[in-house]
Amino acid sequence: MAEATVEVRNPSGLHARPAATFVKAAAGFASDVRVTNLTRNPDKTGSAKSVLGVLGLAVVQGHTIRIVAEGEDADQAVRTLVEMVQSGLGEPVEQA
Amino acid sequence: MSGSTLRGVAAAPGVAIAPPWRAPEPVARAAGTLVHGLAESSKRAAVELNGLSARLQAVGRNEEAEIFEAQAMMASDPELLDVAAVLEAEGTPADSAILAAGDQAADVLAAIDDELLAARAADVRDVAARIARIMRGEEPPSLDRRSIAVAVDLPPSVTAELDPALLAGIALEAGSRTAHAAILARALEIPAVVGTAGLLAAVEGATQIAVDGERGEVFVEPDAAQRADIDGRAAADAERRAADAAMHDRPLATANGQRIMIAANIGGPDESARAIEAGAEGVGLFRTEFMFMGRATAPDEATQTAAYASVLSAFGERPVVIRLIDLGGDKGLPYLPLPPEENPFLGVRALRLADAGHTDLIVTQLRAILAAGERTGRVPWIMAPMVADLADVHRLHELVGMASAGRELSVRPSVGIMVEIPSVALIADLVAPEVDFFSIGTNDLTQYLLAADRTNPALADRQDPMHPAVLRTIRQVVEGGHAHGIPVAVCGEMAGDPSGAMALAGLGIDELSMDAGAFGGVKRAVASATREQLADAVARAMAVERAGDARTIFDELRGAAPAT
Numbered sequence: 001m002a003e004a005t006v007e008v009r010n011p012s013g014l015h016a017r018p019a020a021t022f023v024k025a026a027a028g029f030a031s032d033v034r035v036t037n038l039t040r041n042p043d044k045t046g047s048a049k050s051v052l053g054v055l056g057l058a059v060v061q062g063h064t065i066r067i068v069a070e071g072e073d074a075d076q077a078v079r080t081l082v083e084m085v086q087s088g089l090g091e092p093v094e095q096a
Numbered sequence: 097m098s099g100s101t102l103r104g105v106a107a108a109p110g111v112a113i114a115p116p117w118r119a120p121e122p123v124a125r126a127a128g129t130l131v132h133g134l135a136e137s138s139k140r141a142a143v144e145l146n147g148l149s150a151r152l153q154a155v156g157r158n159e160e161a162e163i164f165e166a167q168a169m170m171a172s173d174p175e176l177l178d179v180a181a182v183l184e185a186e187g188t189p190a191d192s193a194i195l196a197a198g199d200q201a202a203d204v205l206a207a208i209d210d211e212l213l214a215a216r217a218a219d220v221r222d223v224a225a226r227i228a229r230i231m232r233g234e235e236p237p238s239l240d241r242r243s244i245a246v247a248v249d250l251p252p253s254v255t256a257e258l259d260p261a262l263l264a265g266i267a268l269e270a271g272s273r274t275a276h277a278a279i280l281a282r283a284l285e286i287p288a289v290v291g292t293a294g295l296l297a298a299v300e301g302a303t304q305i306a307v308d309g310e311r312g313e314v315f316v317e318p319d320a321a322q323r324a325d326i327d328g329r330a331a332a333d334a335e336r337r338a339a340d341a342a343m344h345d346r347p348l349a350t351a352n353g354q355r356i357m358i359a360a361n362i363g364g365p366d367e368s369a370r371a372i373e374a375g376a377e378g379v380g381l382f383r384t385e386f387m388f389m390g391r392a393t394a395p396d397e398a399t400q401t402a403a404y405a406s407v408l409s410a411f412g413e414r415p416v417v418i419r420l421i422d423l424g425g426d427k428g429l430p431y432l433p434l435p436p437e438e439n440p441f442l443g444v445r446a447l448r449l450a451d452a453g454h455t456d457l458i459v460t461q462l463r464a465i466l467a468a469g470e471r472t473g474r475v476p477w478i479m480a481p482m483v484a485d486l487a488d489v490h491r492l493h494e495l496v497g498m499a500s501a502g503r504e505l506s507v508r509p510s511v512g513i514m515v516e517i518p519s520v521a522l523i524a525d526l527v528a529p530e531v532d533f534f535s536i537g538t539n540d541l542t543q544y545l546l547a548a549d550r551t552n553p554a555l556a557d558r559q560d561p562m563h564p565a566v567l568r569t570i571r572q573v574v575e576g577g578h579a580h581g582i583p584v585a586v587c588g589e590m591a592g593d594p595s596g597a598m599a600l601a602g603l604g605i606d607e608l609s610m611d612a613g614a615f616g617g618v619k620r621a622v623a624s625a626t627r628e629q630l631a632d633a634v635a636r637a638m639a640v641e642r643a644g645d646a647r648t649i650f651d652e653l654r655g656a657a658p659a660t
Binding site: 015016017019020023024046047049050051052053055056058080083084086087088090 | 174175
């Protein structure tokens with residue numbers, strides 16, 4: 001199992017194109033990958049491979065999410081997804 | 097009710113009068129047996145949605161195409177299908193089960209306090225309704241006469257599937273400007289009003305309604321005065337569109353026949369067809385950064401080569417200007433970690449990446465462009481953004497040299513620069529002998545010259561390239577380029593603006609490059625005056641107090657000129 005937390009900084013958060021980019025990347029791993037929106041509701045998780053699961057977490061800019069993966073490529077899955085979120089999932093990221 | 101007016105939110109410009117057509121609401125359970133099961137219906141729905149997406153992409157509507165790409169993902173979403181399967185196992189009929197699963201997911205999204213996210217609730221319901229329809233073996237809804245579609249919320253797929261020749265307008269009780277129906281209406285140029293309270297009750301039994309997509313109003317059984325107003329404006333719109341369309345086969349030229357090349361700005365190979373159809377004489381700006389966005393790794397040389405070759409061969413003999421990747425700290429990429437900067441527009445971006453540890457990124461792109469030239473036998477025009485001085489120009493040539501090392505090139509590329517940094521504009525005469533062309537990026541040139549951040553809405557009125565300082569700078573670049581016999585193009589938004597295009601024609605620009613949708617309006621504006629009139633007008637515009645005064649000069653020239 002691997003896990004990490006990361007702040008979502010792209011303007012539209014995890015929805016629309018960025019959500020699709022995220023889900024497509026997650027779907028590429030064999031591991032079971034789940035996401036939690038720590039800022040909004042730490043008790044609710046969604047499948048990272050489901051667009052609806054990810055949208056339902058209502059992650060907007062500034063929220064912190066936890067990504068948990070379980071499976072043979074768990075480490076790589078978490079690392080890749082965290083990097084993608086950090087770099088804005090294809091959207092411009094505002095500088096702090 | 098007669099002559100009543102309902103107020104909503106203007107969502108797509110234009111006006112229309114027609115009978116209302118009530119879009120069908122998804123029915124919870126239709127009589128009869130189901131034709132397909134859940135898995136098969138979900139698969140077919142995804143195929144249909146990908147087809148809609150491809151159709152929009154083929155006409156250059158990439159953003160709208162993404163709506164259906166996302167819907168296709170929803171159609172095969174494991175969570176949606178799991179919920180439906182559970183309900184079905186508990187005894188709910190399959191079509192009701194998928195509708196209920198869609199509603200559940202939509203409710204979660206709609207409950208979120210965020211307009212953009214909540215708007216996606218409509219997408220989920222839309223997808224579920226499609227799957228249910230396929231299960232029942234029903235055809236998608238269609239129009240049999242010219243109508244204005246009325247609904248609580250028109251599903252985006254219905255908006256895109258209705259015959260655009262019959263869909264005169266859209267009026268919705270719910271929805272916002274960011275609803276997909278609104279986005280599609282703007283793309284398809286269908287007037288639309290959304291968020292109209294009491295709409296469905298008011299149009300019940302009405303024979304005629306009108307939508308005003310500029311003021312955000314819906315008229316039920318419009319009275320004579322309202323009809324006259326709407327008809328007049330619809331006629332003026334149609335006239336402008338027809339006049340623009342009538343320019344389709346005409347070149348871009350002044351009233352006395354001085355030709356200027358007209359080219360298209362594109363963001364990917366899938367936009368070639370729309371540009372060529374519109375009459376583009378080339379591509380003045382191929383923005384390559386879109387190809388690098390939304391992915392986990394950089395596109396490799398072969399992928400890039402295929403994309404560039406596709407555009408080069410689509411345009412044949414017509415020149416294609418490929419701009420090297422224009423990214424900086426404001427646009428992060430998973431595989432291109434850029435340190436945060438105080439001011440990314442003045443920071444390490446575009447060509448400067450080559451000296452910040454990303455030489456490979458630039459050289460790989462150059463190799464792909466050269467390979468595309470070899471493959472197609474067409475000369476690629478390479479354009480570098482963020483060039484500040486002669487040293488940058490020399491660095492650019494060095495990078496092109498690195499990319500061609502070890503290769504026998506049968507096609508020599510044209511190498512030019514984007515003129516957007518004021519320093520390079522000031523030394524245009526020094527730089528011109530060392531490059532094959534200039535292309536002026538008026539958006540960044542304006543923000544840099546006037547020290548006005550173009551991402552700051554508070555400074556929006558300082559962003560006008562018609563400012564005398566910008567016009568004078570452009571004049572200097574034209575003089576510097578022409579003194580050394582190289583062409584000078586403009587690829588910023590100014591080129592697609594009728595007054596801006598007139599000013600540029602007056603300054604002696606050789607090529608204007610813009611979104612293909614602006615061709616007709618620009619051709620008409622430039623054709624309204626002679627080269628001498630335009631030169632005289634721009635000379636006056638270079639001495640006014642503010643950009644607005646310069647605009648007035650060209651508006652008057654355009655209005656005063658005799659119709660041709």
